[in-house]
Amino acid sequence: MMRKQMAKRVIPDFQEGKGEELVTLTRRASLASDRYRMLFAKVDQLCRTPEKKLIALTSSIKGEGKTTTTANLAIVAARDFGKRCLIIDGDFKNPTLAKKFAMPEESGLIDVIEGRVQLGNALKRGPVENLAILPMGRRSGKENNIWTTEEIKHVLTEVRAWFDYIWIDAPPILPLFDMSFISDSVDGTLIVVRAGEVPEQVLAQAIKSLGSSKIIGSVLNRAKMDWPSRYYEYGY
Template sequence: MNTKRKLVTKTDPKSPISEQYKTIRTNINFSSVDQEMRSIMVTSSGPGEGKSTTAANLSVVFAQQGKKVLLVDADMRKPTAHYTFNLTNTFGLTTVLTRQKGLTEVTNSSDVENLDILACGPIPPNPAELMSSRAMEHFLLEAYNEYDVLIFDTPPILAVTDAQVLANQCDGTVLVISSGTTEVESAVKAKELLSSTKGKLLGVVLNNREVKDTSYYYYYGKK
């Protein structure tokens, strides 16, 4: 999938798919009356289900709403944000967590207004430990001072423990599953893992579902 297709909310903001991302944004905004959603973790049960694409497009639609947004590539196993936004991965989240550079030194502005990107940085030998470190707590506090919304792209929750560790540090989690490929058992287990870590599951995004153009445009094309 090329970058243009990945960032449909930027390249084609009025498309039906972009409208779906805006619907997800609206649902997140209304998901908690008492607490503003300022940090959102995006994960999946397994690889290749579209969680990185979802995280990137959600970041764009929140930025389009006028919020100051930071997309954080917290997938320290297989980072992709630097590819999506045509950046280098020399410095990033791991650089900040190991206290080699400050947050403002390593964030990248994107060509989407209000949206900054924090690449993963050099892949560490101990991702889960970094996620649960005091440095991560410090990073969150610093980032909250700079941004309205933080969106974390994390590894698949059934593959490694990284996402479980981060889930209870974020205000909410979006679980991405792929229509026709994610097994029901895997989706249920992913939900259970999130619950066991006291992570707040905001909802599930069903990705790669084919919808006939007629009905699809009937609901989302008339703007």
């Protein structure tokens, strides 16, 4: 209990900025937001038995929307379902979580791993209640793969005691990243697939390299669907 209170106290307030649009914040009553709520409800159902807290989101290649999916999924989980959530930027080659939330490139995960900042001081308060964010932090360009370090395991063990769900924005699987490093550290993995963009054989290769033991499911992103316009007027 003391750890949870400490974490809540040290997280600075989220600052509104000009980040990329997150539909669950800007259009809460939209069809897209409803889809994210449905997605979390399904993930939550799958993660209850056995309990899964650490969920990595990845994709076959760059640009399929994994960071956007991670952010929106965490927002609805925290705001609409009352789950204590943390988003970790785990894409050390191309970190974009801070930009997504319009946060300055200050201390983050790398600083914690390298011992410059304590974990509690690196957490940032998200735009909704119950949501915290751990960005990558400032990179020197000389960092190795953070997922091969012992320190990352200590970080994940610590936050597991503080939050109901930890969402990790992981690197894309192809062409070179070995997701086994992350699979060994998390409870489950969601694969984000952008509709009409990734050839079937590329997706199959990515899934094969990932292995099936930790895969919870896949998220089809940017699929075109025809819905009556009146559906968009529905809200809670």
